[in-house]
Amino acid sequence: DAGVIQSPRHEVTEMGQEVTLRCKPISGHDYLFWYRQTMMRGLELLIYFNNNVPIDDSGMPEDRFSAKMPNASFSTLKIQPSEPRDSAVYFCASRPHPGQGIYNEQFFGPGTRLTVL
Amino acid sequence: GDSVTQMEGPVTLSEEAFLTINCTYTATGYPSLFWYVQYPGEGLQLLLKATKADDKGSNKGFEATYRKETTSFHLEKGSVQVSDSAVYFCALSDDSSNDYKLSFGAGTTVTVRA
Numbered sequence: 001d002a003g004v005i006q007s008p009r010h011e012v013t014e015m016g017q018e019v020t021l022r023c024k025p026i027s028g029h030d031y032l033f034w035y036r037q038t039m040m041r042g043l044e045l046l047i048y049f050n051n052n053v054p055i056d057d058s059g060m061p062e063d064r065f066s067a068k069m070p071n072a073s074f075s076t077l078k079i080q081p082s083e084p085r086d087s088a089v090y091f092c093a094s095r096p097h098p099g100q101g102i103y104n105e106q107f108f109g110p111g112t113r114l115t116v117l
Numbered sequence: 118g119d120s121v122t123q124m125e126g127p128v129t130l131s132e133e134a135f136l137t138i139n140c141t142y143t144a145t146g147y148p149s150l151f152w153y154v155q156y157p158g159e160g161l162q163l164l165l166k167a168t169k170a171d172d173k174g175s176n177k178g179f180e181a182t183y184r185k186e187t188t189s190f191h192l193e194k195g196s197v198q199v200s201d202s203a204v205y206f207c208a209l210s211d212d213s214s215n216d217y218k219l220s221f222g223a224g225t226t227v228t229v230r231a
Contacts, residue, residue: 031217042224098217105149105163110159
């Protein structure tokens with residue numbers, strides 16, 4: 001398996017522009033998570049999905065952020081409009097349904113480094 | 118709610134030194150415990166895990182034992198190498214509470230000098 005795939009790996013944009021980050025989870029995994037990592041705040045959970053349905057979006061910073069999962073193999077995190085304080089590394093992770101053997105850990109993608117100028 | 122507290126860094130060591138990173142947790146159920154490692158410029162990778170009390174996770178010379186009596190999961194390695202320089206995260210997941218999020222510690226940056 002190719003693991004969790006994220007694109008783009010790097011994104012540089014100007015303040016006010018729309019940014020879309022993409023994630024393909026590991027096939028067969030029921031759960032998908034979006035995280036943000038910054039020096040100041042560390043690793044923060046933004047939102048997670050179960051079977052394509054958002055379960056907990058309490059970590060989404062504000063209305064400028066939105067996430068969707070239209071099918072089991074694709075998710076997007078959108079920021080509109082973007083601001084310099086959104087600059088961070090955004091990670092996507094997936095995990096299988098609980099009870100599927102010993103594999104209850106999350107598998108992380110390589111991340112998207114976003115810079116908003 | 119569930120939480121993880123790990124020792125603050127940064128930690129700087131010489132090659133072949135002994136490494137310990139302390140991690141304690143708070144959970145209402147029966148969590149699984151994890152150590153993730155993040156090498157420079159990369160995503161997080163699972164280093165080791167333990168799913169019940171007294172389990173010992175081990176990988177790449179690292180070990181951690183799930184201690185329920187002290188609610189701890191300290192990471193140790195007897196002889197570190199330069200390639201162990203990374204950020205280490207302690208985390209827990211409490212599947213028994215039907216909450217499948219990972220609660221992470223703040224991360225500890227480890228630098229190993231030749």
